[in-house]
Amino acid sequence: MSCNCENNGQQTLDQTIAKVDAIIGRIGTERNVIIPLLQALQEEFSYLPGDAIERIYEKTEIDRAQLISVSTFYSQFRHIPYGKHLIKVCTGTACHVKGATNVYDSFRRELKMDHDNITTNDQLFSIEKVACLGCCTLAPVVQIDEKIYGHVLPGKVNEVIDEFLEQEIQQQKATVKKTKSRVPGEIRLGMGSCCQASGSSDIYKELHKTSDELGIDVTIKSVGCVGVCNKVPLIDVVDEKGEITRYPNVKPEEIKEILHYHFKPGSLLKRLKNNLFNRVDTYHTDLTWNNVIWKPENERTGVINSFLSEQIHIATEGYGYLAPLNLEEYMGHGGFNALKKVVSEYRPNEVVKTVLESGLRGRGGGGFPTGKKWEMVATSTSPEKYVICNGDEGDPGAFMDRMILESYPFRVIEGMLIAGYATGANKGVFYIRAEYPLAVKRIRAALEFCREKNLLGKNIAGTNFSFDIEIFEGAGAFVCGEETALIASIEGERGFPKQRPPYPAVAGLNGLPTLVNNVETLSQLSFIINKGLNKYLKIGTDNSKGTKVFALAGKIKNGGLIEVPMGITLNQIIEDIGGGVEGGEKLKAVQIGGPSGGCIPANLCDVQVDFDAFNQMGAMMGSGGLVVLSEKDCMVDMARYFLSFTCEQSCGKCTFCRVGIRRMLDILDRLCSGNAVMEDIDKLEELAINVKKSSLCGLGKTAPNPVLTTLKYFRSEYEEHVQGLCKTGTCKDLIQYVVTDDCIGCTKCAKACPVDAIPYTPYEVHRINTETCVKCGLCIDECAFDAIKKVPIKDTVASE
Amino acid sequence: MQILINGKTVTAQEGETILKIAERIGYSIPTLCYADGAKHKSSCMVCAVKNTQNGQIIPSCSTVATDGMQLDTESDEIQQIRLMSLELLLSDHRADCEAPCSMVCPKGLDVERMLSFYDAEDYQAAYDVIAGAFQLPEVGCDSCKAPCEKACRRGTVDEPVAIRKIIHEVVDLFADKTDLGGKDKFNIDKKLFQSKLGRFSDDEKERLKETVTTKSSCLHCACSGKSDCKLREYSSAAGIKRTRYGLSSTLPVMQKEHVTGNLWFEQAKCVRCGLCVYNSTNGFTFKDRGFGMQVVIPTENKGNVSEKLAQLCPSGALYFSTKTPVEK
């Protein structure tokens, strides 16, 4: 096979070897550097070429057995060359419920990829499914190379491809420099990943361009994630008088008007003011823009204010005004005071005691008391200990850790330093998920800034506390969020969890005592120290203190990242913060905690957010993914979705997880395709109970939760599936598309159908050829007369 | 240190595993992924026991006893978990313990055994197998409807092995023999657990047609590692007839690979216990993850492993064979 891309086809062996040698020189030759080494190779060659691998055997301690074992375990590594551009279709939870599978199929159809090919014949595109791009509120989401597209409907796929290619061709226009008049005030623009995905970099460019054009010299500031991810791009304009006006969902073409409105670029333009005022208003009530319902500005701001009113910002303190990488500003708002206080006024065991008393529990899923874990590490006399910040965040519907790392890097670093001081550790590692390049970049920069200010390194802030931090990038394995698997991967092994005890707190990384804490857990610390125990203890319930960040997504009106006090009810979250179920549908259930969590039915949604309350219901706080499901969502499909995720992510070591989950999935597949019998439901339950009991690590022990909770609360839906009925029309094999007599013969569906399953018959009722129909749903989206319906196959058979 | 096993108080040594302690006081616990003295990591859960204080199910082969521990190694719940772990492993185990032809021969001829000697051109041995079952000079086949050829797996690929013809051919070679043999009759124990391979997929048929080119065209369905297979032993003891879960596997069936010396590897029978991986250096290794995880031996690494690994392997995946390779 020959490949035309410049990167991999025409390199001579010598060139390849020279490059590999340079990489080895930079990264090292020990066995434990294998993951960074392979990452660097892939960065260079875009996959792992055989020649490069052979060179590794020659030049490093890494042998063939280790290389095969590791490189095939992590999904990041590719063994075959890819096309020039990579399309990643998100199939995370939020995107799944919004129809991501259809989007994936559409791309394949549109790009004419057949069989199992993942690359187009012209080597232009390769396609991949990924679990959560971290922009769940824009679901379904697709990423092509670096560019993220939100709200991608199956019918819009060709437009997305065209737009991408168009962009490729466009040349960078030279920016015109003009003299600007300095005006007071500033413009704040959210630059988290979601924001960037929905075009804030375009807005950023536009802001600069337009202010140049208009000659307005106003401070344009990028701030971290603003939380209201479905309203982004969002800008706050602080005018001369210090008044803040918020513009959600801004578009580049609006920028000019907004700038004009707030900042008078010299008197000559003053007369335009009234004129423009009106025009701004029309823009904001324009109903024609894609996917977005526009409301007058005051109303829109209203929505956001209620979205924010129930929230408390601890982990996300500084929300909306702090620039992620501005250390001075962070310090100006009290940043690193907690650290300084701790190192100068507290003895380590006093810090541990404070954390114990605060009742803080781990936010990584399990809810283990943080103070207890610290105590375990602190009591060890080992001169060397580690603190690991777990930023692997593998839940396919959650992205709060990413947001915190991207937007509040200094707070996490501060938390880690406090943890290091308290436990007597001297080294820290940020373990960050492969899919979060921006988080890695920000943390790296933030660490550099801290080092310059002597907040990191030797004798921090003039004391004898020394601590340094490194970054380790994950390579794509959900199970590596599990602490022992995480440690195995840092050590250069496949991510097999180890049996505990011994706990990492006793023997962790390199056999040394290791504290593993979640990103969010660490972000709560500076508040506890700064504001004092009393203030912290007031927030939350008896056994769950403080706040929890959730990624609110799915069928919800105002999704996004929210930080709420423990003890708030799910209903409050959905109604008061989320604005209710999208499209006025009825709430069916809330899926909480991702693949380890469970579904809580609507009638139990008055439950308070609390570790133990969720556990009692068979769900789990988990990472904090909160997916709202409406009547239109199928619970059996939901269970199958999560199980297919855990099945793919199982490390494969132990029997119950490796084979048991597969056998559960077999049954769910049968249910969703109408091939199951009643006994299968009992068999599924028996398997679920035993996999939960007998798996070796948390992945297998929690994987059955989505099945067990849906069986508990929605058993009748399983029974219906045995009878061949999926009332929501989600399970494709159980439904077919039919045109009803409401059809006026407009031919739109026939044109929309990607596989020509609808003959073109103007002015006549159309018919769908069920043999060729791929059930993509494009015709339904297209029909203006609501004349196409999904009906159970069983029923049509019976009535015909 | 004192612990409680099934209600009995036992004194345990520091660092002693539950498995060792239980065995010491007479309880037998099955183990697959554990071998005495070898490096191992718990994975199979066939040795499951229950910590009755916290209700956790734990692998006894690697869990070290702690003071005051209370354990259950015998209850129905535990038996049921062990049974399920075996059944799950078997549902991913597409292999025959005994060859279908041998299973159905009404005269009790171990057809596959005979054919393996025939394919190794050891006709004397092949003759001896036949002589053990038949009252030579009468060839049993002459009064038989040959269910062996109907059951023959090769028949689902292309043509069944011409079993009767081959038997006659061998018998004829020794037609002038006076000692009619019949000393060693190889009995197949039909009471033992019988793993079944199930149907071949179309791709598998293609592959087998092209790769298995033995003299007789026999695929040699019988498991070469059956004599010391723990998986089969426990499954027999647990009375498993067939697994309750549909049979499916990502492993290639009937792919017999020569490793080194007399050591052979048949991947489809591997239970992924990892013993051969942990006990070789740059030899066997894992590949991929999850249900599709495999144990492989890269060609370049074959020289790095020892024949002794066959003794560690709890299944018939790694076995000794002195016969000529049946596959390229």
Ligand SMILES: Cc1cc2nc3c(=O)[nH]c(=O)nc-3n(C[C@H](O)[C@H](O)[C@H](O)COP(=O)(O)O)c2cc1C
């Ligand atoms: C399959 C699996 C995945 C996990 N993923 C994560 C994760 O993405 N992030 C995380 O912080 N903890 C994760 N955990 C929990 C960690 O093992 C560990 O308990 C946690 O990082 C401890 O930090 P905490 O005490 O601050 O919660 C996961 C656990 C399991 C079993």
Ligand code: SF4
């Ligand atoms: S439970 Fe699953 S992920 Fe955990 S060790 Fe077992 S196989 Fe691996």
Ligand code: SF4
């Ligand atoms: S490995 Fe064991 S169970 Fe499998 S076929 Fe061979 S003897 Fe039977």
Ligand code: SF4
């Ligand atoms: S292929 Fe060989 S071993 Fe298998 S059934 Fe046929 S004759 Fe017997």
Ligand code: SF4
């Ligand atoms: S070949 Fe045998 S020893 Fe090796 S992993 Fe498989 S079953 Fe275990």
Ligand code: FES
């Ligand atoms: S971006 Fe698709 S589920 Fe999160």
Ligand code: FES
């Ligand atoms: S023998 Fe203990 S887990 Fe396999």
